[in-house]
Amino acid sequence: MSEKKILIFGKTGQLGWELQCTLAPLGQIHAYGPDQLDLSNLKALESLIHEIKPDIIVNAAAYTAVDRAEEQLDQAMLINAHVPAVMAEAARQLNASFVHYSTDYVFDGTKTSAYTEDDPTAPLNVYGQSKLKGEQAIGQVGGAYVVLRTSWVYSLRGDGFVSKVLSWARKQETLKIVTDQIGSPTWARMLAETTSAMVARSFPDPREYFSERSGVYHLGGAGGVSRFDFTRAILELDPHPEEQKVAKLEAALTADFPTLARRPLFTPLDCSRFEHVFGLNLPNWRDALRLAMG
Numbered sequence: 001m002s003e004k005k006i007l008i009f010g011k012t013g014q015l016g017w018e019l020q021c022t023l024a025p026l027g028q029i030h031a032y033g034p035d036q037l038d039l040s041n042l043k044a045l046e047s048l049i050h051e052i053k054p055d056i057i058v059n060a061a062a063y064t065a066v067d068r069a070e071e072q073l074d075q076a077m078l079i080n081a082h083v084p085a086v087m088a089e090a091a092r093q094l095n096a097s098f099v100h101y102s103t104d105y106v107f108d109g110t111k112t113s114a115y116t117e118d119d120p121t122a123p124l125n126v127y128g129q130s131k132l133k134g135e136q137a138i139g140q141v142g143g144a145y146v147v148l149r150t151s152w153v154y155s156l157r158g159d160g161f162v163s164k165v166l167s168w169a170r171k172q173e174t175l176k177i178v179t180d181q182i183g184s185p186t187w188a189r190m191l192a193e194t195t196s197a198m199v200a201r202s203f204p205d206p207r208e209y210f211s212e213r214s215g216v217y218h219l220g221g222a223g224g225v226s227r228f229d230f231t232r233a234i235l236e237l238d239p240h241p242e243e244q245k246v247a248k249l250e251a252a253l254t255a256d257f258p259t260l261a262r263r264p265l266f267t268p269l270d271c272s273r274f275e276h277v278f279g280l281n282l283p284n285w286r287d288a289l290r291l292a293m294g
């Protein structure tokens with residue numbers, strides 16, 4: 001079996017960082033971050049893909065600043081909708097497969113049970129709209145593609161929610177956390193591992209494998225939890241609880257923290273389609289958190 005070329009975008013992000021590690025055993029990795037290529041330059045992006053001629057493109061790059069996107073609609077649309085369209089088109093021309101990520105924020109959060117891929121989308125903010133446009137653009141190009149909608153991605157690198165809670169807990173005696181946002185926390189490492197397991201299953205012919213399974217799939221930590229209970233679990237699993245200053249976790253509502261972007265309140269993802277089609281599953285969010293914090 002000839003070595004596959006795997007092109008990763010977003011290598012400095014939470015997920016992209018982990019993908020560099022988990023995809024490495026599967027082929028020759030070409031990883032790009034903003035220092036190597038500004039994705040806003042669509043022509044340069046297209047040329048690069050044609051130059052490398054990958055077998056698989058995995059795009060973990062995105063405009064993820066949810067509030068800033070409200071004021072930078074053009075940039076959010078460029079990175080989250082036009083860039084994936086260019087990647088999908090180049091992949092199609094090269095007979096490559098394309099793996100892309102989307103978000104639970106394509107939903108409005110008014111459902112009362114976990115969202116499936118068949119539920120209607122209705123994003124509440126520019127970020128969600130731009131990610132939905134990206135999904136649709138990829139679907140229009142067609143080819144061998146998989147869009148993985150994930151949610152509440154965290155990593156112990158960088159300043160995601162888990163790192164923030166650990167840092168606040170060392171500085172503040174009271175933490176005010178919302179009880180009315182419920183979602184599926186997803187450890188970036190676990191998401192990368194599962195993506196890589198899916199890619200491994202596609203060998204020796206990723207093009208044919210993904211062509212037969214092209215579409216949108218939900219892939220997040222199993223189960224749903226409120227930000228409040230997630231925070232409680234983070235504090236409980238903190239490997240250095242002796243460093244904590246926090247004495248009280250206070251319940252708050254989303255309305256107590258006005259933000260530029262509206263956020264959907266209830267977005268747990270039903271991942272059974274992904275599990276069924278690829279024969280893989282993500283562990284419960286709490287088990288993943290325990291491993292992440294260990």
Ligand SMILES: NC(=O)c1ccc[n+]([C@@H]2O[C@H](COP(=O)([O-])OP(=O)(O)OC[C@H]3O[C@@H](n4cnc5c(N)ncnc54)[C@H](OP(=O)(O)O)[C@@H]3O)[C@@H](O)[C@H]2O)c1
Nearest residue numbers: 012013014015034038039061062064101103150151152153
């Ligand atoms: N984080 C979440 O809670 C969450 C939830 C649901 C879905 N998702 C989706 O999951 C995927 C991975 O998210 P993540 O949390 O790993 O995101 P992240 O940590 O914000 O990483 C995104 C990466 O994209 C890069 N990027 C942005 N604009 C770029 C540009 N113009 N040129 C080159 N690179 C650029 C960023 O570089 P800079 O950092 O230097 O800008 C960063 O390395 C994304 O598709 C995201 O939409 C995330």
